[in-house]
Amino acid sequence: AYGGVVNLPLGSDDLALRVMGFERENPGYIDNLRTGQSNANRTNQAGARGILGWTPLEPMEVNLTYAWQNTHVADSGVADNTSGNLSTDDRPRASPNRTNYSLGNLAVKYDLGWAQVVSDSAYVHKSNHNYFDASSRLLSNGALPLLAQVYDSHSDTWSQELRLVSPTAPKAPWQWVTGLYWSRQRVYDSTTLEVGDDTLPIGTVVSALNSLLPGLGAFATDNQVSLLSTDPDVTIKELAWFGDLTRRLGPVE
Numbered sequence: 483a484y485g486g487v488v489n490l491p492l493g494s495d496d497l498a499l500r501v502m503g504f505e506r507e508n509p510g511y512i513d514n515l516r517t518g519q520s521n522a523n524r525t526n527q528a529g530a531r532g533i534l535g536w537t538p539l540e541p542m543e544v545n546l547t548y549a550w551q552n553t554h555v556a557d558s559g560v561a562d563n564t565s566g567n568l569s570t571d572d573r574p575r576a577s578p579n580r581t582n583y584s585l586g587n588l589a590v591k592y593d594l595g596w597a598q599v600v601s602d603s604a605y606v607h608k609s610n611h612n613y614f615d616a617s618s619r620l621l622s623n624g625a626l627p628l629l630a631q632v633y634d635s636h637s638d639t640w641s642q643e644l645r646l647v648s649p650t651a652p653k654a655p656w657q658w659v660t661g662l663y664w665s666r667q668r669v670y671d672s673t674t675l676e677v678g679d680d681t682l683p684i685g686t687v688v689s690a691l692n693s694l695l696p697g698l699g700a701f702a703t704d705n706q707v708s709l710l711s712t713d714p715d716v717t718i719k720e721l722a723w724f725g726d727l728t729r730r731l732g733p734v735e
Contacts, residue, residue: 483507496537503530512559513569516624517576522557541593550584558614572624575615575679582609595649600661602643609636620690627679628690634672641665645724660725667718675710678702 485504492499505528510521529551536544558577562570583606590601612633618624645661648654677694678687687707688699694709701707 498535500533500535501530502532504528510556510559511568512557512561514557514573514576515569515571516574519557519576522570522576523555523559524557525553525555527551527553541595543591545587545589547587547589548585550582552583553579553581555579562618572618572622573615574617574624574627575613575630577612577614579612580610583607597649598647600643600645600647602641602645604639604641606639606641607636610634620693626682626686628677628682628686630676632672632674632676635670637667637669639665639667655730657728657730658726661723663720663722663724665718665720669714669716669718671712671714673710673712674708676706677709678704678706680706 483504483506485502487500487502490499490501491497506526508525508527510524512523513520514522529549531547531549534546536546538544556576556578558570558573558579560570561568562572585607586605588601588603592599610633612631614631614633615624615627616629616631617627620628641664643661643663645659648656648658677690678684682705684702684705687705688702691699691702691707691709
């Protein structure tokens with residue numbers, strides 16, 4: 483694992499950039515005896531973040547942030563025995579998982595004296611792909627790649643918050659905050675149950691389908707069949723007003 487941080491003043495005292503990044507590798511701890519892969523569930527992760535800070539006026543502060551992170555797990559970290567061995571022998575294919583995340587944010591603050599105005603705009607993207615070999619559900623020893631669950635999802639979220647905040651005064655008897663919040667999120671999920679594999683003859687796939695439900699094999703036209711699929715596509719919207727008022731009781735030191 484390694485990483486680094488760089489701080490860069492950009493020509494003047496009111497503009498600066500901070501950039502950091504990292505990459506790490508976890509060697510894993512599960513041996514997949516069926517595929518012959520030692521430490522099969524190794525993890526690779528990388529990420530970066532950049533913050534651009536600008537103070538164009540004394541009472542004003544602007545920060546622009548961007549961050550991303552990618553994580554890849556090469557195989558499932560699940561063992562299939564009760565003897566305490568960190569190994570699996572019932573998955574003839576790897577079960578990888580990949581997750582991606584990115585964030586963009588613009589924060590603007592302005593001090594009015596009697597209150598501070600804060601605007602916070604953000605965009606977040608998330609995606610995930612998960613492939614899980616479930617062949618042992620059809621053959622207890624998982625000798626053939628017969629069944630898998632494939633999960634894909636991604637979401638995009640936009641948000642905006644505008645608020646007024648009372649001045650920072652530790653001895654002030656009253657403190658308050660009020661504002662508006664809006665967001666829109668679109669979420670897509672897809673789950674597919676796949677029977678078969680490109681390496682198998684179609685006759686083997688037909689037999690596997692018939693073992694699930696007699697006669698189901700008649701619908702097999704290829705050596706890999708999508709048996710079940712769900713594809714929800716949802717949009718979520720939020721709009722809120724918020725406020726908080728605090729009154730200190732007793733003397734303030």
